Amino acid sequence: MLNQMLYNGQYVSGLGSEIDVVNPATLDTITTFKSATPKQLDDAVKASFDSFNLWKNISDVELKFILARIGQDIKAARDEIAELITLEQGKPLELAKLEVDMGIYWLEVTNSFEIPIKENKDSLGKKIKVYHHPIGVVASITPWNWPFMIAIWHIIPALKAKNCVINKPSEYTPLSTIRLIDIINKYIPKGVCNIVLGDGEIGSNLSNHPLIEKVIFTGSTPTGQKILASSVEQFRQVTLELGGNDVAIVLEDVDIDKIAPKIFASAFFNSGQTCACIKRLYVHDQVYEGLVKKLVEIADSQIIGNGFDKMTTLGPVQNIKQYQKLKILIEKAIKNGAHIENTRKLILPDTGYFLPPLILTNVLESSEIFTTEQFGPVLPIVKFSSIEDVINNSNHSSYALGGSIWTEDINKAEKIANQMQSGTVWINSHSDVSPYAEFGGWKMSGIGSTFGLDGLLQFTKRQSIHLSE
Numbered sequence: 486m487l488n489q490m491l492y493n494g495q496y497v498s499g500l501g502s503e504i505d506v507v508n509p510a511t512l513d514t515i516t517t518f519k520s521a522t523p524k525q526l527d528d529a530v531k532a533s534f535d536s537f538n539l540w541k542n543i544s545d546v547e548l549k550f551i552l553a554r555i556g557q558d559i560k561a562a563r564d565e566i567a568e569l570i571t572l573e574q575g576k577p578l579e580l581a582k583l584e585v586d587m588g589i590y591w592l593e594v595t596n597s598f599e600i601p602i603k604e605n606k607d608s609l610g611k612k613i614k615v616y617h618h619p620i621g622v623v624a625s626i627t628p629w630n631w632p633f634m635i636a637i638w639h640i641i642p643a644l645k646a647k648n649c650v651i652n653k654p655s656e657y658t659p660l661s662t663i664r665l666i667d668i669i670n671k672y673i674p675k676g677v678c679n680i681v682l683g684d685g686e687i688g689s690n691l692s693n694h695p696l697i698e699k700v701i702f703t704g705s706t707p708t709g710q711k712i713l714a715s716s717v718e719q720f721r722q723v724t725l726e727l728g729g730n731d732v733a734i735v736l737e738d739v740d741i742d743k744i745a746p747k748i749f750a751s752a753f754f755n756s757g758q759t760c761a762c763i764k765r766l767y768v769h770d771q772v773y774e775g776l777v778k779k780l781v782e783i784a785d786s787q788i789i790g791n792g793f794d795k796m797t798t799l800g801p802v803q804n805i806k807q808y809q810k811l812k813i814l815i816e817k818a819i820k821n822g823a824h825i826e827n828t829r830k831l832i833l834p835d836t837g838y839f840l841p842p843l844i845l846t847n848v849l850e851s852s853e854i855f856t857t858e859q860f861g862p863v864l865p866i867v868k869f870s871s872i873e874d875v876i877n878n879s880n881h882s883s884y885a886l887g888g889s890i891w892t893e894d895i896n897k898a899e900k901i902a903n904q905m906q907s908g909t910v911w912i913n914s915h916s917d918v919s920p921y922a923e924f925g926g927w928k929m930s931g932i933g934s935t936f937g938l939d940g941l942l943q944f945t946k947r948q949s950i951h952l953s954e
């Protein structure tokens with residue numbers, strides 16, 4: 486099993502402290518890696534900076550071919566990568582395979598885009614060409630919830646735009662990302678795509694390094710704020726995909742049997758550890774009772790366990806910090822009057838960070854479980870009768886990543902969508918991201934966007950050239 490850093494084309498053992506990678510389902514140590522020292526990090530960034538001059542001039546044809554070969558190798562290693570994901574992250578193996586498949590799909594779509602040279606003429610007839618150039622060395626800091634897929638979301642567009650990259654994965658889930666960088670390095674020059682490992686200060690040392698020209702980070706809002714603050718001095722570009730506390734609004738005309746499984750899946754897949762999954766559910770009072778009952782039925786039929794067990798539908802929470810945070814939030818919500826609707830006590834394994842999927846009602850909209858990014862297998866539900874009030878209340882949040890409306894009346898839904906403060910709104914689905922559609926948050930959910938051609942262009946520097954005779 487690969488557990489070292491890879492930079493400047495070489496596997497390198499860290500010279501810093503030892504860090505265990507723990508299986509969240511069994512609490513067994515999978516492997517132990519050594520953190521980078523600041524000097525090693527500096528070496529990695531400098532080597533990558535030196536490689537940029539070569540890589541930025543790669544031809545479009547060769548680049549397309551290389552990325553396609555990388556995609557083929559990931560496909561060939563699909564099952565092995567999925568096993569690494571389940572081992573380190575905990576999710577059911579089938580979901581881990583889907584994570585790899587989604588990564589491949591994103592890679593292929595990103596590789597199909599052409600970075601354009603746009604030509605405009607102003608009203609006096611002057612021609613203006615808009616070019617997009619590579620930026621330099623990009624720092625990518627990836628989280629533990631979808632470690633492989635999010636690494637692809639960061640790294641592939643950065644390479645496609647002819648940048649070099651240094652990835653720093655979460656110390657909880659580095660293994661599937663190391664394998665990804667291993668595959669990529671078979672096809673690209675040394676120093677172009679690198680991975681450094683560590684915890685403590687490696688992430689901030691990387692994002693603050695003077696040779697880093699752009700940072701892309703997926704994770705918590707407070708860390709995003711630190712990255713933004715430290716980018717000011719150098720006017721470093723940032724793309725921050727931060728916290729979400731997505732709202733879903735269910736109108737009175739829905740078919741409960743049709744929508745309940747979809748709502749459940751969005752709220753609970755990956756045990757609720759997804760930035761754009763339903764975290765606040767508003768249901769019209771005419772369908773409230775029926776929908777709550779159906780969601781409870783689905784929740785009570787889940788099998789909680791080790792992701793390698795074929796019967797498991799929901800795995801553990803990924804790490805102890807997240808597990809403890811959730812337990813406190815749930816306890817507080819119950820103290821404040823929230824009611825657990827589940828009727829069955831699900832059997833949980835004796836070890837591991839397991840929590841049952843909870844359907845909560847009687848939740849105060851001002852309670853922490855409703856206002857913060859709880860990021861776990863909990864769905865707080867609030868009844869409503871006035872859509873105007875719901876739009877107003879749901880917009881009253883510091884997060885604005887995703888939202889959804891559930892109704893048979895698509896025109897009405899679109900009108901409501903336009904009033905929602907949210908980077909993405911889905912109608913009759915949720916968490917349904919697409920590599921063709923720009924994705925990013927408003928307010929404290931982030932800055933910048935990813936996906937689609939516009940997301941790819943965020944890995945470039947725009948230059949306008951004015952041509953006068």
Ligand code: NDP
Nearest residue numbers: 628683684685686687688689692704705708711727760860
């Ligand atoms: P963070 O979101 O803070 O991420 C930790 C990662 O960021 C580590 O790799 C760390 O590396 C790095 N880091 C910390 N400071 C900096 C910095 N200044 N510059 C660059 N990198 C830095 O923490 P957690 O993973 O613990 O998650 C906390 C909460 O975040 C969760 O409870 C959840 O609510 C949310 N979250 C959201 C995700 C999303 O998809 N939006 C994904 C995961 C979590 P190092 O230790 O080396 O500094």
